[in-house]
Amino acid sequence: MSSEASALAAEGLVKHYGPTIAVAGLDLAVRPGEVVGLLGPNGAGKTTALRMLAGILRPTQGRVRIGGIDMAERPLEAKALIGFLSGDTQLYQRLSPRETLQYFGRLHGLSEARLAARIDDLVRDLEMASFADRPSATLSAGQKQRANIARAFLHEPSVLILDEPTNALDVLSGRFIVESIRKERAKGRAILFSTHIMSEAEYLCDRISLIHEGRIVDEGEVPALCARAGDAKNLTDAFLYHVERGAPRADGAAPGGAA
Amino acid sequence: MRLFIVLVILRKELVETLRDRRTFVSLVLLPMLLYPLFALLMSQMAGAEMDALEARPSKIAVWGELSPDVSATLAAGENKLEIQPWLGAPEALRRDLEAGSIPPPVPAPPRPPGPPRKDPGAGPSTDTKKHDTGRPDAAVALAARALVGAREAHAVLVPWRGFSEDVRAGKAARVTIYYDSVWGDSDFAADRLDYALARARDGLLVSREGEKGLPKGFTSGLEVVSRNVAPDERRVGKVLGTLMPMMLILMSLLGGFLRAADMTAGEKERGTMQTLLCAPLLPLEIITGKFLAVFVVSLVTALVNVASLGFTLRRILPGEMDVPFSAHALTFALLIPVTLLFSALFLAVAAFARDFKDAQNLLTPVYLPVMLLSMLTSLPGMELSVATSFVPLLNVALLIKAIYLGDVAPDLVFFTLGSSTLFAALALLFAARVFEREDVLLGGRGSFRAVFTFERQKGGTPSLGYSLGAFAVIFVVMFYASVLLEKTTNRTVQLASTQLGLIFLPALAAIAVSGASMRETLGLRLPRPRALVGAVLAGLSGGVAVSAIALRLVPVPREFSDKLSDALLLDGQPLGVLILVVAVLPALCEETLFRGFLFSGLSRAGIAVALIASSLLFSLAHGSIYRMIPTFSLGLLLGYARHTTRSLLPGILVHGINNALVMTILVVQPAWLERLFGEGLSVGLGAAAALVLALGIYLLREPREAKARA
Known part of the structure; x- marks a missing residue:
């Protein structure tokens, strides 16, 4: 897959924290209108990788390109194309969701008219009307996460980076978020998404990248992944197969080469 | 209730508390060190003050x-x-x-202790006498x-x-x-x-x-x-002057303290910091916005405190003390640099914390010295002096005390405001540096050490933070050392050693340590001949043109100008020595520090910032409010010469000629000059000098195409 056609492309990303190697050479590409899932056990380096892709962390080595723009060279332009959401993000306690959206809309340089229109759209689409003007401290976890999703979608980014967005949500709220992500894919956004919930990944993702100990151990569509994982029955088994082996693929092919 | 269960819980909580090293430091180690240190300092200072009194x-x-x-x-x-x-x-x-x-x-008859009694007949009159x-x-x-x-x-x-x-x-x-x-x-x-x-x-x-x-x-x-x-107002002023600086400062800073913790550690704790970091924003924009918020909160707290104090004195204790409105205004103005300094410091320190509680633990060691320093004002005999006017916070606290006592020396106000502003700028740079570190902003991984590690650069000009930081060190050392040097009797040696040992060599050392290029930082290049002619003209006319305006704005007391010329004459040295020590040396040394090292670093923030900031610091270093306008204007001229010619040489010429001219006039005192200066500097002479100066500046200016070629 050529990185020119990708909305998001990472080449040889490495991140060291002192002596600890969190990410050890990661290549990744997401095309417009595609959902790629990043799966891996706790501590595999998912969050660090996503943060580097979102421009929050500087990679020790390697480069990130968003819509062809190099993150290290032109960070502000690259970041303007990204919507980022993490499951552990809360809201400003004393601001309402609408005020939070106004704050981030202005930070993104949206005009007041467009901002108002976008907020109206999002409040309608994400069914936030009942709580959009209440202080965030009084909202339920599901309501908060909808407000957070709205914040990530607000400036109509071409790339969405979602770090366990359904973390700690009940089935109903989780499903709502997943459906919202599907709608964004239909609009042609490139979506990179990490989760622990295998069913969610199978349902949503066009392709899966399995990450373990800072490396991509396999990558591709779900049936192909299962086939390579000793004919695993489902994604969960494929995941366990790779994690328990704890090593790159036996055939030695370069990660990403299967797609 | 089962005692055993209570003890198990107690044990676990204590173990956890002790394992948190930061709690241990701020709860145990800090007080153990701080109070003995403070007591030692207090007794030393009080002792020194008593010794001085007795002497x-x-x-x-x-x-x-x-x-x-x-x-x-x-x-x-x-x-x-x-x-x-x-x-x-x-x-x-x-x-x-x-x-x-x-x-x-x-x-x-002996009076009972207590506040001064009101004259029963006087009523709420303001006539305290x-x-x-x-x-x-x-x-x-x-x-x-x-x-x-x-x-x-x-x-x-x-x-x-x-x-x-x-x-x-x-x-x-x-x-x-x-x-x-x-x-x-x-x-x-x-x-x-x-x-x-x-x-x-x-x-x-x-x-x-x-x-x-x-x-x-x-x-x-x-x-x-x-x-x-x-006078009664002084007696009440003594009580107020002892207590109020502490109250005002502590209360003003408390407002900013909590906000700083919430804006940094609080945002980290809630995970909102990373959403801010992935928005298309510069770290400097984030820190500046947050810094201003902390600053505004502190400032409003300061305003409320000063207003409440003013109201109390006027309405609740009328007649006890007549503090004019201007004293309250000045007090508030003094709190501005203090709140600037601590807003930046609080923000930078709180950014290291993992969560809000952790931030409070980290900020306590910053806040305690603030308390102790402002408490120092209550020491008997603790007054604002040249030495104390350079101690951050203490200077402002003492100046507030002096305002309430009604003895304020303009020079010390100037030093206090100048040095406080310098410290505030440094704290802000420190905060900006902290905010550029992703590891500090994202989690608890950031270490203080990483922020302070200093990487030598390879060539180029020194960074803004480095040049300002090193300048502050040089400046403060220069100040205290020159106070010590004043004890040596030989003024020629005193001046020459200040210039060489405290200005020139430290500036060169600072450049060498930074790893920046000597040639680029100091502008060691030969300018075009016409620029040198321009420099000579500007040197001859600049001082007169500037003084003609400055003297009308801020008249210099006779006493001050006599003292200054007396000091400059170095106990009757011959003119040759005077020109060497008072003109050539300062031109070389001061230009190296101000227009070489400092200016290069400041230029990174833009030419306007470099011109204004370097001139302000230049005038601050000349140590007198009466010389502020002339030295500031001269600083602008010298900075402009450095900027346009990209060389230090024209500035050295302007500076040297300007000083040599002053010395020659002071020594020779030609009769025609007496006539010319009979009524101070005449408008005509000022205008003529301004014309020559304009010509000089025109010649100094580097044409655009020459700049483009370079």
Whole structure:
């Protein structure tokens, strides 16, 4: 897959924290209108990788390109194309969701008219009307996460980076978020998404990248992944197969080469 | 309730508490170190102040005739009293005293301790001197207050008319001591007088009892009355000046303290920091916005505190103390650099914390020294001086104290504001540096050490933070060292060593340590010949043109200009030496520091910032409010020369010629010049100089194409 056609492309990303190697050479590409899932056990380096892709962390080595723009060279332009959401993000306690959206809309340089229109759209689409003007401290976890999703979608980014967005949500709220992500894919956004919930990944993702100990151990569509994982029955088994082996693929092919 | 369960829980909580190293440091280690250090510092300072007091002789104005024996006792060397007959006594008062038309005050019964009583008849009047004017010796008290207030004498001793006769006749001879209890030196002088007079009295008693064959203790010898002439507002001011700086500073900073913790650690804790970091924003924009918010909160808190204090003094304690509105305004203005400094510092430190609670733990060690420093103001004899005006926070606290006491020296205000602003700028740079570190902003992984590690650069000009930081160190060291150097008697050596050892070499060392290129930082290149001609013209005219305007804006007191020219003449060195030490050396050394090292670093923030900031610091380093406008303008001229020619040489020429011209005029004092300057600098001369200066600047200017080629 050529990185020119990708909305998001990472080449040889490495991140060291002192002596600890969190990410050890990661290549990744997401095309417009595609959902790629990043799966891996706790501590595999998912969050660090996503943060580097979102421009929050500087990679020790390697480069990130968003819509062809190099993150290290032109960070502000690259970041303007990204919507980022993490499951552990809360809201400003004393601001309402609408005020939070106004704050981030202005930070993104949206005009007041467009901002108002976008907020109206999002409040309608994400069914936030009942709580959009209440202080965030009084909202339920599901309501908060909808407000957070709205914040990530607000400036109509071409790339969405979602770090366990359904973390700690009940089935109903989780499903709502997943459906919202599907709608964004239909609009042609490139979506990179990490989760622990295998069913969610199978349902949503066009392709899966399995990450373990800072490396991509396999990558591709779900049936192909299962086939390579000793004919695993489902994604969960494929995941366990790779994690328990704890090593790159036996055939030695370069990660990403299967797609 | 089961004791066992309680103990298990207690044990686990204590183990957790002790394992948190930060809690341990701020709860145990810090107080263990801080109080002994503080006590040591206080006793050292108080001791030094006492030593200084004891070393200084007390200057006593004696308004009246002492008998020879009493006079001799007072003048005895060990009393350290300098007796000055009739010093500063107004003519009319002297006549009245000599004629005996003013009755002495009667010894007052001892007063219970407590605040000064209100005159029941006075009501809420603002005339606090009412009960003074009612006394028989009011005229003497007022004259003494004026003399002591002007610090021309430490105390006034009035032996009332007939003193000598009374002594001879064996009656109680009456004397009164007038002093200012708020001024340490005056209070001490009164004690010394009391003691000396007691000895004189003992001497009299012994001789009288011997003469008359009376039983011991029969007579009383001298009747001594002490009169405190400190105006009431000073007495209340002393109490306020001791407490208020601490209250005002602590309260103002408390507002910013909590907000800083919430804006950094709080955002980290809630995970909102990373959403901010992935928005298309510069770290500097984030920190500046947050910094301004902390600053505004602190400032509003400061305003509320000052307003509340002002209201209290006016409405609730009327007549006790007349603090003019301008004093409150100045107090508020002084709190601005302090809140600037601490807003930046709080924000930077709190950014290291994992969560809000952790931030409070981290900020406590920052806040405690603030408390202790502002408490230092309550030390007796702790006053704003050249040395203390460079200690952050303490300088402002002492200046607020001085404002309430009503003795504010303009130069010290200038130093205090200047150094506080410098410290605030440094704190802001530190905060910006912290915010550029992703590891600090995202989690608890950030370490202080990483922020302070300093990477040598390879070539280029020094960074903004480095140049300002190193300059602050050089500046403060220079200041304290030059205070020490003042003790050496040889002014030529003093000036030359300051220039070379405290300005030139440190500047070169700072560049060398940074790893920046000497050639680029100092602008070591030869400018075009016409720029050199321009520099000569600007050097000849700049000083006159600037002074012509400055003298009209801020007239310089005669006393100050005399003292300055006296200092510059270096005890009568020949002109050649003077030009070397006062013109050539400063031109070389000061240009290296200000337009070389400092200017290069500041240029990274834009040319306007570099020009204004370097000129401000240049004028601050010249250490006088009267020279501020001339030195600031000269700094602008020198900075412009450095900027446009990209060379240090024209600035050295301008600076050197300017100083050499001043020295030549001071030494030669040509007669035609006296005529020219008869009425100060004339408008015509100023205008002519301005024209020459304009021509000089025109010649200095590097044409665009030359710049483009370079």
